[in-house]
Amino acid sequence: xxxxxxxxxxxxxxxxxxxxxxxxxxxxxxxxxxxxxxxxxxxxxxxxxxxxxxxxxxxxxxxxxxxxxxxxxxxxxxxxxxxxxxxxxxxxxxxxxxxxxxxxxxxxxxxxxxxxxxxxxxxxxxxxxxxxxxxxxxxxxxxxx
Amino acid sequence: xxxxxxxxxxxxxxxxxxxxxxxxxxxxxxxxxxxxxxxxxxxxxxxxxxxxxxxxxxxxxxxxxxxxxxxxxxxxxxxxxxxxxxxxxxxxxxxxxxxxxxxxxxxxxxxxxxxxxxxxxxxxxxxxxxxxxxxxxxxxxxxxx
DNA sequence: ATATTATAGACTCTTAATATCTATAATTCA
DNA sequence: TGAATTATAGATATTAAGAGTCTATAATAT
Numbered sequence: 001x002x003x004x005x006x007x008x009x010x011x012x013x014x015x016x017x018x019x020x021x022x023x024x025x026x027x028x029x030x031x032x033x034x035x036x037x038x039x040x041x042x043x044x045x046x047x048x049x050x051x052x053x054x055x056x057x058x059x060x061x062x063x064x065x066x067x068x069x070x071x072x073x074x075x076x077x078x079x080x081x082x083x084x085x086x087x088x089x090x091x092x093x094x095x096x097x098x099x100x101x102x103x104x105x106x107x108x109x110x111x112x113x114x115x116x117x118x119x120x121x122x123x124x125x126x127x128x129x130x131x132x133x134x135x136x137x138x139x140x141x142x143x144x145x
Numbered sequence: 146x147x148x149x150x151x152x153x154x155x156x157x158x159x160x161x162x163x164x165x166x167x168x169x170x171x172x173x174x175x176x177x178x179x180x181x182x183x184x185x186x187x188x189x190x191x192x193x194x195x196x197x198x199x200x201x202x203x204x205x206x207x208x209x210x211x212x213x214x215x216x217x218x219x220x221x222x223x224x225x226x227x228x229x230x231x232x233x234x235x236x237x238x239x240x241x242x243x244x245x246x247x248x249x250x251x252x253x254x255x256x257x258x259x260x261x262x263x264x265x266x267x268x269x270x271x272x273x274x275x276x277x278x279x280x281x282x283x284x285x286x287x288x289x290x
Numbered sequence: 291a292t293a294t295t296a297t298a299g300a301c302t303c304t305t306a307a308t309a310t311c312t313a314t315a316a317t318t319c320a
Numbered sequence: 321t322g323a324a325t326t327a328t329a330g331a332t333a334t335t336a337a338g339a340g341t342c343t344a345t346a347a348t349a350t
Contacts, residue, residue, distance in 0.1 A: 001146055003235050003251065004338065011247045012239060027295065035239060041340055047297065060348025061294045076250060090148050094157060094180060096289040102156045105221060105265050106148065113258035120250050144241040149307065172326065186309055192328065205317025206325045 006045050007083045009035060013046065014079050015145040017055070017067050018122040019129070025056075025064035045083065052082035072123025077114055151190050152228045154180060158191065159199070159224050160290040162212050163267040164274070170201075170209035190228065197227035217268025222259055 013031055020026060028046060032039040046065055049055040054074050055065050067074075090106040158176055165171060173191060177184040191210055194200040199219050200210050212219075235251040 001148055001229055001234065002232070003146055005238055006338080008235070008238050008247070011251075012237075015247065029295085038340065040342075043296070044298090044340095050296090057296060058348075059294080059296045059346075060350095062349065063295050063347085065296090076254075084146055087147070089146065090153070092157075093150055093153050101270070101290065102153070102160065106156075106262075109221075109258045109261040112261050113254040116254040116257045117250075125246070145246065151307080174326085183309065185311075188327070189309095189329095195327090202327060203317075204315070204325080204327045205319090207318065208316085208326050210327090 001089070003080070004084065006048075007080055009037060009042060010045050010049060010079050010083045011076065012145055013042070014049070014054070014067075014074065014122060015125065017065065018071060018126050019145060022067040022069070022071055025058055025062070025066040027064040031065070048082050049079070052078070054078065054082065067122075072121060072126070074122050075118045076120040077117035080117060146234070148225070149229065152225055154182060154187060155190050155194060155224050155228045156221065157290055158187070159194070159212075159219065159267060160270065162200070162210065163216060163271050164290060167212040167214070167216055170203055170207070170211040172209040176210070193227050194224070197223070199223065199227065212267075217266060217271070219267045220263045221265040222262035225262060 012035060016031070016034065017026065028039050028043050031046075032042045035042070046055060046057070050057050050065070054068060054071065056068050057063070057065050088107055089110045090103060092100040092103040094100065157180060161176070161179065162171065173184050173188050176191075177187045180187070191200060191202070195202050195210070199213060199216065201213050202208070202210050233252060234255045235248060237245040237248040239245065
């Protein structure tokens with residue numbers, strides 16, 4: 001069981017967009033260079049983020065992708081759900097009733113994970129990063145997210 | 146991202162073996178009937194559980210599978226690891242250092258999930274089930290795990 | 291108009307999971 | 321000893337999902 005590469009790229013892209021800020025749109029070409037991935041592939045990922053309502057796109061020259069107004073409240077879980085869907089980690093394949101104990105326990109575990117992923121918002125991360133920056137502890141490659 | 150069917154069968158099998166108790170070995174044929182799955186497929190799963198040290202096997206007539214002595218301390222996480230392996234849910238595919246923030250956060254989330262899965266041991270579940278049983282609240286299909 | 295950029299669909303490639311079949315080894319019992 | 325029973329191992333086939341490419345189309349700025 002693993003998160004997809006698409007999720008990986010989505011999380012990094014969102015983090016990078018939140019560093020850049022919502023003012024300047026970035027083209028997929030630039031983002032693809034940044035993450036060493038093909039532009040057409042990253043396009044599909046970005047389109048999912050647009051459809052999920054967390055990114056805004058604009059065609060034409062000076063177009064590209066930028067965060068939407070609500071960006072600070074977007075959580076890791078939101079991003080993961082946008083890419084992987086919201087299906088749960090476990091579907092009991094046996095045909096006993098809905099009160100399958102195995103199912104219940106695994107879903108409780110999943111809920112713990114989701115609680116943590118929901119608590120990590122882009123706003124919080126940006127705040128944390130800026131604290132680090134002010135404290136002078138930011139690493140040399142500050143462009144890396 | 147989903148747990149495999151094999152994990153599903155493994156969890157149910159272990160739970161069922163813990164209801165039966167470690168005294169009487171059960172053949173794969175019986176277990177496969179119970180879970181409506183092919184015996185050869187379930188065999189491979191059981192072999193993994195044997196190799197992980199949580200189940201004991203015996204060939205020949207009256208042979209089969211039974212729990213080992215330590216069965217009460219076996220957790221859901223142990224069983225999942227036996228089937229799925231212990232690799233983490235996330236490997237950042239970018240080549241920035243080991244201190245990838247995305248990686249860290251997802252791994253923290255995974256750790257929360259694992260803590261819960263580790264706390265669910267077969268011993269605890271058996272105890273809980275027997276309380277339910279004594280309290281007369283057990284459902285009609287008490288053979289279902 | 292033309293260049294730029296996003297969107298959408300078809301398509302291929304690869305990998306992992308699922309599942310089956312067969313042969314072999316170990317053990318019981320008559 | 322021999323036959324029946326049961327687990328183990330390996331080869332193989334099938335399917336589904338992820339990863340990635342290519343091309344055509346739509347939207348927009350200059």
